Amino acid sequence: MANKxxxxxxxxxxIGNEILSGRTPDQNFPYLAPALNEIxxxxxxxxxxxxxxxxxxxxxxxxxxxxDYVFTTGGIGPTHDDITASCIAKAFGxxxxxxxxxRRRLEAHYPTDDxxxxxxxxxxxxxxxxxxxxxxxxxxxxxxxxxxxxxxxxGIMRAMFDGIRHSLMGGVVVLSRSISVHLPExxxxxxxxxxxxxxxxxxxxxxxFFRAGQLGSSIVMRCTDADxxxxxxxxxxxxxxxxDGEPIEDAKP
Amino acid sequence: MANKxxxxxxxxxxIGNEILSGRTPDQNFPYLAPALNEIxxxxxxxxxxxxxxxxxxxxxxxxxxxxDYVFTTGGIGPTHDDITASCIAKAFGxxxxxxxxxRRRLEAHYPTDDxxxxxxxxxxxxxxxxxxxxxxxxxxxxxxxxxxxxxxxxGIMRAMFDGIRHSLMGGVVVLSRSISVHLPExxxxxxxxxxxxxxxxxxxxxxxFFRAGQLGSSIVMRCTDADxxxxxxxxxxxxxxxxDGEPIEDAKP
Numbered sequence: 001m002a003n004k005x006x007x008x009x010x011x012x013x014x015i016g017n018e019i020l021s022g023r024t025p026d027q028n029f030p031y032l033a034p035a036l037n038e039i040x041x042x043x044x045x046x047x048x049x050x051x052x053x054x055x056x057x058x059x060x061x062x063x064x065x066x067x068d069y070v071f072t073t074g075g076i077g078p079t080h081d082d083i084t085a086s087c088i089a090k091a092f093g094x095x096x097x098x099x100x101x102x103r104r105r106l107e108a109h110y111p112t113d114d115x116x117x118x119x120x121x122x123x124x125x126x127x128x129x130x131x132x133x134x135x136x137x138x139x140x141x142x143x144x145x146x147x148x149x150x151x152x153x154x155g156i157m158r159a160m161f162d163g164i165r166h167s168l169m170g171g172v173v174v175l176s177r178s179i180s181v182h183l184p185e186x187x188x189x190x191x192x193x194x195x196x197x198x199x200x201x202x203x204x205x206x207x208x209f210f211r212a213g214q215l216g217s218s219i220v221m222r223c224t225d226a227d228x229x230x231x232x233x234x235x236x237x238x239x240x241x242x243x244d245g246e247p248i249e250d251a252k253p
Numbered sequence: 254m255a256n257k258x259x260x261x262x263x264x265x266x267x268i269g270n271e272i273l274s275g276r277t278p279d280q281n282f283p284y285l286a287p288a289l290n291e292i293x294x295x296x297x298x299x300x301x302x303x304x305x306x307x308x309x310x311x312x313x314x315x316x317x318x319x320x321d322y323v324f325t326t327g328g329i330g331p332t333h334d335d336i337t338a339s340c341i342a343k344a345f346g347x348x349x350x351x352x353x354x355x356r357r358r359l360e361a362h363y364p365t366d367d368x369x370x371x372x373x374x375x376x377x378x379x380x381x382x383x384x385x386x387x388x389x390x391x392x393x394x395x396x397x398x399x400x401x402x403x404x405x406x407x408g409i410m411r412a413m414f415d416g417i418r419h420s421l422m423g424g425v426v427v428l429s430r431s432i433s434v435h436l437p438e439x440x441x442x443x444x445x446x447x448x449x450x451x452x453x454x455x456x457x458x459x460x461x462f463f464r465a466g467q468l469g470s471s472i473v474m475r476c477t478d479a480d481x482x483x484x485x486x487x488x489x490x491x492x493x494x495x496x497d498g499e500p501i502e503d504a505k506p
Contacts, residue, residue, distance in 0.1 A: 017458050020474065021429075022286030024431075024460065030300075043273055044308065048299040051458070055297065078439045079459040080446035099288055110439075118442030153461060170440030176274075186331045186363075189371030193333035205270050205304070206332040207277065208406060220271065 008171035010036055010069040011045040013059050015084055016152055019074070020050050028073045028155040032161065040170030041069060051075055056087035064091075065148050069168065071161075074152030076141060078118040085142070088149055089126035099125045102140050109138030133163045172224045176235050178250035180218040181240045184208070188217055191239050195232070201225070202232045219252060259372055261294045261424035263322040266312055267301040268337055272327070278316055280407040280476060281326045288414065293423030303502035309340035317344075317400050324414075327405030329394060331371040338395070341402055342379035342418065352378045355393050362391030386416045425477045430486050432491045433471040438450070441470055444492050448485070454478070455485045471503060 012032055018024040028246055029046050042068055049055045056075075063070045075084030089096040102123040103125050106115060112197035122139035125131070132148065141150040141160045150160045157161050181188070185208045196204045202223040219236055223229040237247040265285055265496060271277040282299050289296050297320055302308045309328075316323045325346050328337030342349040355376040375392035378384070385394035385401065386411055394413045395404040403413045434441070438461045449457045455476040472489055475481040490500040 017456070017475075018285065018460050020299065021290065021475075022283055023431075023473065025283065030275055030278065033273065035272065044303060044305075046273065050297060052297075060420050068304050077459070077461065078442045080442070081458050116439060116443065118446070119439040119443075145329075178276075178498070186367065186369065186372040189331045189333070189374075190369065193371070195335050201410040203270070207271050208330065220276065222270075222274075223420065241302075 006171050008041045008069070008153070008162060008169060009044050009067040010041045010045065010071060011063040011067045012069060013063060013072040014046065014048040015056060015072055015074040016048075016050060017081070019049050019053050019152075026073075028150075028152070028157045030070060031154070031158055035161065035165065036173060039165060039168055040173040041168060042171070042174065045217045051081050051083055053083060053087050053090070060088060060091040060147060064145065068146060070245065072147065072149050073157050074132075075150060076122065076151055077140070078121055078139075082121070084149060085124055085126065088129075088144060090149060091194045092126055092144060094127040094144075096124050097109060097127050098123050099129070099131060099142075100221075102131055102142075105134075105138045105140060112231075132160050134164070135159050148199070174222050174224055175226055176220060176222045177229055177230055178218055178220045179236055179240070180216055180248045180250055181243075181245035182214050182216040183240065183243055183245040184215045185217045187243060188240070191206075191243070192236075193217065195235060199228070199232050199235075201228055204232070204236075221239065258487055259323070259424050261422060262297050262320040263289055263294045263324060264298040264300065264316040264320045264449050265296065265323040266316060266323060267268075267299065267327060267405075268304060268325055269301075269327040270304050270307060270334070272405075273301050273303050279326075281403075281405070281410045283408070284411055285324060285414065288418065290427060292418060292421055293426040295424070295427065304334050304336055306336060306340050309337065310344045313344040313400060315342060317398065321399060321412055323400045325400065325402050326410050329358060329392070329402060329404055331374050331392075335374070337402060338377055338379065339383075339398060341400060345379055345381075345397055347380040347397075350380050351376050352382070352384060352393075352395075355384055358387075358391045358393060359392065385413050388412050390415070394497070427475050427477055428479055428482055429473060429475045430482055431464070431473045432486060432493070433469055433501045433503055434488055434498035435467050435469045436493065436498040437468045438470045440496060441472070441493070441498075444496070445472065445489075448488060448492060452481070452485050452488075454481055457485070457489075504505075 019026045092181045112208045126140040129142040129144040150157045207218045240247045272279045378395040382395040382397040389409045458473045460471045493500045
């Protein structure tokens, strides 16, 4: 029998005043959450913080100690409020240095007159970091140990992540199924708790909804074993029918 | 001269596997972030975490020590995965008890036959907590010390928050203005950094955009003093015109 695959965990740090103020809706978390799940990395936390040095340093150090991977978005552009790279360097206690290859890429991308000092800031990475490619606008992200530092602009962040995802060590993939019923949560709760009790390897979540004037519950089951997931889903449908509810299989949750 | 108003800070904890998995987009943060700003509470962090006891306890204890207010959403329904109330009790080291008034409200809301044991779970609060009204579906939220525990369902969360917002002690309100220009960030960066340097009381953020085939930058200024904000905005417009850019005043950021 093969060894049980290791669990891999991650946190996302969304860095930016514009996100925290509610001005700009974050679009990176909705991309990263399912993408990480697909490769078997369990997302344990997503934290939105300000462009504030003590906050960034504290969050990076807390999360890189607690999780296998940390992905940051935002704060690596050319302006004075782009402080993520220098904060990561401080979090690791290393110098911020110009990366020769990053500089070369910026030189290749910008006409000589346009490559001013501000843009050259984007070639600075913490000492020891390796680059994350930016096929959109040249200025790279970087990886240092288990921390992956990416752009905040969604199109660039996605391109960066797509370039590194194959290199991430995934664990076991969590499968899920969602079944809804037009019964309120309070009616389902007791037999549902018993179902969870009998099947501790399947995580069962319950989410109320109110659609077209009708109250209902969506039950989401998550498990790494497809057979076990199927058995618990069957038991759930039976439980719903016992309460005179008609189970509705949801599209891929 | 009046005393300088105190700064008030807050964190939001978004509790729920369905949010963290990307299955359900959170709708509470976009409501709370501007609402807190309006009353002069500075949102410093928004953290999305799983329905997981150690994670909830750790996040609650970390945030209630670090910020003036903590607002949680999610995990106070009737099902087995609704563990927020018991986690808050554990975070504070107090018992979880049935609140007589909460029980009375549930009894008034549900027909006797429907008020089963699962629904009565929603009357349990940490010892010493006061209730937060739920005008939508009776089951209340609660406040313990500086932690406000609210429902995850957006309509209910909003009603709960609207009921407590007048009781929150706001600090000085942060005003903001946003001015855009069709110039790339790298072109603006150096004079913008100098503008920030000369006006440290105004927080200046720069955000790139790409609209209708044109690259540009939105500059957001935030300050508690309307006059100072106006002066810096004027200087910014001049700076943009010096670079042959036409400043565009954005709608309220």
